[in-house]
């Protein structure tokens with residue numbers, strides 16, 4: 001699904017990632033840990049092409065990342081963030097539907113899928129509310145539904161529970177793992193939370209000195 005070979009990323013003259021290798025298989029779940037500043041967000045940003053300019057190879061589904069048209073990348077890859085990144089002027093439903101609109105899907109195609117996902121994550125009764133009318137955990141659920149709308153093959157999550165209380169964090173992680181299994185996508189979850197990692201028997205990776213080390217394989 002994601003195959004990275006010899007990835008080096010520099011900011012100016014400082015290398016943050018150095019000759020990094022990673023293989024995340026289709027349908028596989030993995031945590032990514034590592035100290036602050038070790039390069040976890042940099043790796044995710046490279047993968048969803050928020051930043052570029054790297055050495056080495058990144059392939060998504062066997063296709064070099066830099067050869068994937070942007071709309072195709074948006075379809076293959078969902079992303080969620082610590083800060084939810086919802087649009088405040090749009091309703092819950094509109095926030096989710098927008099992900100389909102930007103890749104050119106029609107409203108008729110989007111609607112049943114958006115409703116199904118929002119129902120599935122427990123927000124079926126809150127479609128017309130605005131983000132500020134939701135709790136943090138609910139906002140992150142909306143972001144999850146938005147990320148899944150186009151049935152991505154992989155979901156990247158950058159500290160998805162960093163703004164949530166410990167109990168809600170565990171609930172959101174449990175939801176992510178359920179969805180990962182139901183939808184059969186690969187998932188890479190960056191987290192600082194030992195509690196989260198301990199709560200789930202899963203492959204665990206550690207970013208250290210610009211590379212990825214395997215901590216636990218399941």
Ligand SMILES: Nc1ncnc2c1ncn2[C@@H]1O[C@H](COP(=O)(O)OP(=O)(O)OP(=O)(O)O)[C@@H](O)[C@H]1O
Pocket residue numbers: 011016034035036037038039040041042043
């Ligand atoms: N745009 C940038 N320009 C220069 N340096 C950057 C830039 N973005 C990140 N860095 C540096 O790259 C290093 C890795 O940052 P990154 O955000 O990837 O770390 P992280 O492991 O995600 O950290 P955290 O756990 O705190 O989120 C840091 O030293 C950071 O200062």
